[in-house]
Amino acid sequence: MRIALGLKAHSGWAALVALGKGDGDLRVVDRRRVELVEEADALWAKQPYHAAEGLPPDAAREMVERGVEAARRLARREIQAAAHRARDAGHEIAACAVLVGEPMPAWSVAEIIAVHFRMHKAEGVLFRDALVRAADACGLRLVAIPENTLIEQAERLLAAPANELWKRIAMLGKAVGPPWGKDQKDAALAAMIALQDR
Secondary structure: OEEEEEEEEOOOEEEEEEEEEEOOEEEEEEEEEEEOOOHHHHHHHOOHHHHHOOOOHHHHHHHHHHHHHHHHHHHHHHHHHHHHHHHHOOOEEEEEEEEEOOOOOOOOHHHHHOOHHHHHHHHHHHHHHHHHHHHHHOOOOEEEEEHHHHHHHHHHHHOOOHHHHHHHHHHHHHHHOOOOOHHHHHHHHHHHHHHHOO
16 A cells, blocks of 8 residues: 655654555554653653753753754654554555644754743754654655645645545544544644645
8 A cells, every 4th residue: 555654743742644545545554652752851852942941051052952863863763663564564655744834043052042932943843853854864755744834735735625624534533543633633634645745
């Protein structure tokens, strides 16, 4: 079966949904929460810029760099594991869709920590960026979809109105059961786009 991975990031984790297309029907072939921080580091690594606030500049930079590197390493591990599961089941991976946000200016760690809203923005970008880099590192075709235009892109690329698309997504969720919240629905819709997009 031809499949696509869809990923929606949060602070320290992401929702992963893999959709497959066989005989014209879509189905969920994998659905899970993927961790992007080590359990032992969870207290600080989910928000490394916040954790670094108040530290001396060098220590703050080192802490953030450790958090970023760990997120990238874990994202690679998780996407690679998802790809292995898919290939072991005989599936062909068409693409990996990642919901992304607005790009961030090239602020230094010190510039980010100096302004509170920048810390939130940087942490929002951190885990999405880790997933984007991981898809590339795993050799998967990346489909980066701005999260704020997800439904508009889906309507255009899938040639269907939003209400019809959400009905399809709801049916996929009924077939696999909970959890099937907004994160899984958005990741599934991203995967649908990736399956269609060439």
